[in-house]
Amino acid sequence: MATAQAKAQTIEITYREAVREAIRDALKRDDRVFLMGEDVGRYGGCYAVSKGLLAEFGPERIRDTPLSESGFTGAGIGAAMAGMRPIVELMTVNFSLLALDQILNTAATVRHMSGNQFGAPVVIRMATGAGRQLAAQHSHSLEGWYAHIPGIKVLAPATLDDARGMLWTALQDPDPVLIFENVMLYNMTGKLAADAGPVDIDKAVVRRAGKDISLVTYGGSLWKTLQAADALAAEGIDAEVIDLRSLRPLDDATVMASVSKTRRAVIVDEGWRTGSLAAEICTRIVEQAFWELDAPVGRVCSEEVPIPYPRHLEEAAIPQAPKIIAAAKAALGRA
């Protein structure tokens, strides 16, 4: 009975559409919300996320911007400080570097620096990650850099539910929230409850329960990690997969509970290895759960190169299932 009902209320949807529905829902629910960014209006969004929204909400609320990342991101921050709830879209994380001054020096600092007199409740969305052969200026995963910054929150929705549900919660947050959407997820299709709504933005989730090893990941790497876990299962290794969801703050409790159970961990992170988010998580495991460990913590990160154009090199540069499988086996002494 419950199953039949659930089926009736489930829709087939892409990740892209789930993000669009989240934006549409927010625009309908709150007059203060508007979307601004390069090509979000007439073009329909660089990744077609906002297609159709201009016709529905008009150019004031679906606001095309000049190619002025610092200017319009700063304007979004200012509008948020004056009581609006802007959603700023930056085409890719690489372009966001042009807006880093405003994100770090204004948005992240203003509450603390002003003694809590002003806050910047802005949401900044951007695409991240490699896999579309866009080469070395459109393919990096710099969310770990942003996760370094106190004063902002950093999210990585990997599932349809999170793509649909994180935005509204982020808009309710009194502080700046950055949402990183992995480019390889936009076409992902799946089932979503028709009444899917807001979700929490501060807890990691166990996506696959297991007892032999904890695979800790987020964003686009989640699906490769789950694929690796299936392959490991075929070899009798029962991997637990944790989706961090929030990169700042990090949900240490969920990670430590898992590691304390499995006693082994591998972190999968599309960022570069040196100074990475993976390094941070590894350190926290060592600080908080060292005595629970039966093996060194492993990492699968991107190779330390700018992301190259040819498919075979691009694929080799970022985490893939075989590397994750190999790292898991190594942690289990079964390499």
Added chain:
Amino acid sequence: MSAAADKPRLSRAHVLDLLKQMIRIRRFEDKCAELYTREKIRGFLHLYDGEEAVAVGVIPVLEKRDRVVATYREHGHALVRGVPMTAVLAEMYGRLEGCSRGRGGSMHLFDHASNFYGGNAIVGGGLPLAAGLALADRMRGEPVVTACFFGEGAVAEGEFHESLNLAALWGLPVLFVCENNLYAMGTALALSESETDIQRKAACYRIQAEAVDGMDVVAVEAAGRRAVHAVRETGKPYFLECRTYRLRAHSMFDAQLYRDKAEVEAWRLKEPIVRFQGWLEANRMIHADDLVRIEAEIAAEIAEAVAFAESGTWEPLDQLTRFTYADKAA
């Protein structure tokens, strides 16, 4: 407001107030410099000596609901906008009673009550912020003006051009006030700009602009009235270049190797307080008694501010990380 109302009415009360506000900033900052040498104030300290006519001319023209975005050389702006001198000095002492809980210091004065949005110490960084504040007002249809102060050094930043373009493109009610003091720290305008007639740059963005003698407080006020009136009436941006000069060092660490003493002395003769006071005296609009009273009132206010800052408290260490994010709702 009619065009006639745009002109400053030079009643005795008004001219005395203009003079007092400029002297108030000057005496306050003289005290700050002294307190700096006594190590009561630390970090960077950027003084406004010579530029007072800009803040005093423009800011009182604004209404309470309007917004002000300033730079790291903003003591004068904060004082004229109505941030209490006690809270400003306590901030520079780093005390909890400061206008930013002591967390910002000299460069980061903030005050919600007077819509004073800092105290922004990244050159050019305040301009996108001002555009955004004005965007919010425009989207809500509120006739609020955002006055954004910045130096001519900011003109070389991309954020300057991005913000002027956005403000013109979207019709944002921003009054851009360029305080052109001829030096970006130690780099002379001619060494950093291909076009040194700064107000001309606004024309590229179809923004109405004018330049005014920033050492003449009456001229600045007249231009400020025209500008604020224009922004409020049209909802569009306006660009006001105030040509002024910084008589003291950039900060307390500056040996001023980049300019001649003679140049500074020449500007000292044109400085706004001496000039306005002389004009008032020549026109018999001020009496010796007035000056004595003004100086006494300011001295008392400064003494009160010093006592307030001295008796201020340090934020408890357990509050260090508080307000990195908002407190969780109870």
